[in-house]
Amino acid sequence: MFFMPLSIYDIPSDIGKTLSDLRKAAKKKQADIAKSLNVAQSHVSRIEKGKVTPTGQELEEYVKAIGTEEAQYYLKFLKPWEILKRPSFRNPQRDNLWKAETSLKELQKLISEDAPDFLIRQAEMYDRRVREEAEYLTSLEHSIAFTGPVGVGKTTAICKLTGLLIPQEKQIIRQSVLAVGTGRTTVCEVGIRGGEKFGIRIKPQSLDEINKLVEDLYNNNNHDSEENPPEIISLEVQRLLFNMAGLNGKAFADLVQKHENLDTLRLNFLEMLNLQERTREEICFEANSNQIEIEWLKETFKQINYGNHKEFSVPQRVDIIVPSDFFNSSSYELEVIDTRGLDKDGTAVRRDLMECLSDPRALTVLCSRFKDAPSSEIFELINNLIQTGSEKLLKERVIILVLPQNDEAYNATNNAGDPVDSKDEAYSLKCEEIRISLKSLVKEIDVNDIPILFFNAKPDEDNPSDVAKILIEKLDQLRYTCVQRLSSSVDAINILIKNQKEKNAREAYERVSKSLEIFLNNYQNKLLFFGSVHQKTLIPEMRKTHSGTLRAAIRRNGKLDKFDVYFLLGNGSRSVAWNATMSIFHELKGILKNLSGDDLIKEYAAGLITQILANWDEWHQDFLDYSEQISEQIFKPHLIKSYIWDDCMLMKGSGFRNEVISKFQGWFNAYEQRHLHELLNAQIEKAWQEKVLGKLGNLIGNVTTS
Ligand SMILES: Nc1nc2c(ncn2[C@@H]2O[C@H](COP(=O)(O)OP(=O)(O)O)[C@@H](O)[C@H]2O)c(=O)[nH]1
Ligand SMILES: [Mg+2]
Incomplete structure (x- = not known):
């Protein structure tokens, strides 16, 4: 009997494309390959198009016919990977x-x-x-998220950078494909990625959330200005809902007058939204329409973003697919994210932004206007990262982008009060100014490691591809x-x-583990000191945020995007956990650094030291993440069903904020909540012992954890 040997190659689905690229790089024609393989050219073409999978033997002959080292390397590369x-x-x-x-x-x-x-x-x-x-x-997937105050020019910069421009338009505002304007223009976060065809995909809001939005709308319009200030809701969502219902502000006010209570209004309004017809989630450019692609994209995005597309509901996230050079020229699979702008009325410590910042695959571009760079919102964000033990990510994944408009930079003055000679001088002075203000904040990193870029979107000012290049270099x-x-x-x-x-290897290992053991003996089973989690972020943010926003957050039982009580509580818990362990964290780093000066260790265990250092960082971050999540989990079920929300809503007038703060202080300090604080402390303590010290102990064979 004769068996065909199994192919020794593990053939990937993109093999045709790679073979075709390799052939073109070698300047060979399909006909050349066909001749060597003794097959018809159409067969070669079918292989390259991915319609036929080559056999192992064909593959070898193919590579031989291409005849380059790169092609040979590819063959080796196709042997199965085991691990x-x-x-x-x-x-x-x-x-x-x-x-x-x-x-x-x-x-x-x-x-x-x-x-x-x-x-x-x-x-x-x-x-x-x-x-x-x-x-x-x-x-190869990475994302680049643009964040900053509303109206600084993020969307405009993104459009320029990614080539989302209407070619024949001259004015910046008309050029941009995504909605730009005097701020507050996109309803939700927008992601842009490369693809073959132009298209838009949305993730719609849940019916539950739409109900809440209608309620927000009602509370924004139905206030007596003396007693209850309006709740601040986003103008763009308001506009979208009005358009979807086919109303204007005046007609809505009349509608509110007509209904005696919120529920009848809500039902009436929901009916007007016609949600059962608005179920579409995807739309692609159709080649037979009489528009050009980019104009179709602009128009369709506008309709969806303004609630004027009859088939689409309220989006909570929009994804745009474009075939653009920016996305296709780098070797990465990129996504650019236009985040919802930072609102002066809300907090900078927002869940969505912190998620971008903590994503190891994402760069965050912190945007500011030229005159107030770095703007206070960005400063707060950076400060919060430092307070919560995330300073290191500033160095690896953050870029500061300053967006001068018109002649702003040319009109700047130098340190002697004289007008600058050039735009470049203005940029470098501003850069220095930003570095100095950052220096007062950061402790562990060198501020020069955070790139500071300038970009004026006006034509013939700054070249967007320079910015794009630096972003890719940062990746x-x-x-x-x-x-x-x-x-x-x-x-x-x-x-x-x-x-x-080698005997020395064991000796070096033992020296390392001896030091670690002494360190561990000091801290194992030793209690940490924690402060109150609510005092760290939640209460200070309550003091700062707009009282209308606070009111909207309270009415939604703490769950508002721009003021999320539970997220702020988690953030405070992370900060508390960082404060309690920071010095111990640094102490071990010092010990490891000293050890690496020992000659024997240098020769036999240098790798071990760097590995422990890397793990130590990682375990510590995992511990902080845990501390953040667990406090939400512990407090949320109790807080959400407490009387405190209703109590707060009864308060009227100017003392609202102070009353809310004292109610919250009262709740957190009450005897009934003591067990929650204790539980939280115990959980964090346990995580520290197990997830950090315990893992270090395992490494040196010391398995005694509490
Ligand atoms: N003159 C000028 N206007 C700009 C520039 N960049 C943005 N704008 C305008 O500033 C406004 C806000 O821009 P937008 O991109 O919507 O800001 P975003 O809220 O940060 O996304 C729009 O009216 C833009 O046309 C610029 O470089 N020069
Ligand atoms: Mg925008």
């Missing part, structure tokens, strides 16, 4: 990943060979780290820091394998 997921061939880190795969295989051998305990423990730590770093690098850098971590893990593995039989 890691094979990256795409166009992944810039494919070589690093291949090295990681190779050393993981070696490490597996060591682990299975019944090696001594101290080797296995290190091996397992390295194994986990390499897998995590490799996973990060294998994906390259972000990935590069991961490559460095990966390489250092791979090095550590190689050193471990090379020295596994």
Whole structure:
């Protein structure tokens, strides 16, 4: 009997495209390949189009016919990967990943060979780290989120940067495809990504949320100005709902007059919205329409954003797909996010923004107007990151973008009060000014590591591709820091394998573990000191935020996007956890730094030290994340059903804010809530012992956790 051998190649779905790219790079024609393979040219074409999968033998001949080293390398690359997921061939880190795969295989051998305990423990730590770093690098997805006060020119800058422009228009405001204007123009967050065809996709708001919005609308319009100030609701949502219902402000006011209570109004208004017809979530450009693509996109987006498209409901998120150079020219799968602007009426400590900032795959571009850069909202955001132990991300993933308009920069004066000579001088003076104000805030990082860019959207001012280039470079850098971590893990593995039989390796390991043991003995089972979580962020933000916003938040039992009581509570808890552990966190870093000066350790355990450092950072961040989430989980069920919301709503007039604050203080300090504070402290304490100290203990074979 004769069996066909199984293919030794693991063939990916994009093989045709890669082969075609490799062939073109080698300046060969499909006909050349067909001749070498002794097949019809149409067969080659079908392979490249992905309609036929080549056999292993065909693949080898194909590569031989292309005849380049790169093609040979591709063949090697297609051998099955055993441990890691094979990256795409166009992944810039494919070589690093291949090295990681190779050393993981070696490490597996060591682990299975019944090696001594101290080797296995290190091996397992390295194994986990390499897998995590490799996973990060294998994906090419990244996002770039633009954040900043309403009306600073974020959307305009994004349109310029991504090429979302109407070509024949001259005025900035008409050029932009996304709605721009005197601020407050997009109903919700908008994501823009590359694709083959122009299209728009939305995620609609739930019916429950739409009900709440109608209620907001009612409360915004039905107030007696003396006693109850209007609740601040977003103008763009108001506009969208009015348009959807086919009303204007006056007609709505009349409608409010007509109904004696909120419920009848709500039902009547919901009927007018005609939601049963508005169920569409996706729309693509149709080639037969008589519009050009980009104008279609502008018009359709406008209709959806203004509630004038009959088939679409209220969006909570809009995604736009465009075939643009910006998205197609880099090797990443990019998404640009236009976040909802920071409102003077609300808090900067917003869940959506903090999620972007803490996403390891995302860059955040903090935007300000030229004259007040960095604006107070941005400053608050940065300050909050520092207070909650997230300072390091400022260095890795944040960019400051200053948006001068018209002649603003030219009209600036220098330090002697004289007019500047050039725009560049104005930019560099402003840059210095921003750096100085940041220096007063940051402690652990060098402010020069935060890039500061300038961009005036007026034609012939600043070139958007310069900004785009720096953003992509920042992503390259972000990935590069991961490559460095990966390489250092791979090095550590190689050193471990090379020295596994050396006596000195054990000696070096023992020196490290001795120091860690002393450190752990100091802190294991020692209680931390925590402050009150509500005092940290929630109460201070209540003092600062607009009282109309506070009122809207209270009426929604604390769940308002721009003032989310539970998120602020979590943020405070994170801050408390950071304050309680910050010095211990730094202490271990100091110890590790000292150890790395020891000659024996330098030679036999340098990799171990960097690995522990990297883990220490990661465990600590996980612990802070946990502290943030757990306080929401503990307090929310009790707070949400408490009497406090109704009590607060009874308060009228100018003392509203102070009354609310004292009610909240009272609730958190009440005897009935004591067990919640205790539970929270116990949970954070336990997480610190287990998720941080315990893991360090496991590494040195000390498994005594509380
Ligand atoms: N003259 C001028 N106007 C600008 C510039 N950038 C934005 N604008 C205007 O500023 C207003 C707010 O811009 P927009 O992009 O909507 O701000 P966003 O709320 O931050 O997204 C719009 O009227 C824009 O036309 C600029 O560079 N020069
Ligand atoms: Mg905008």
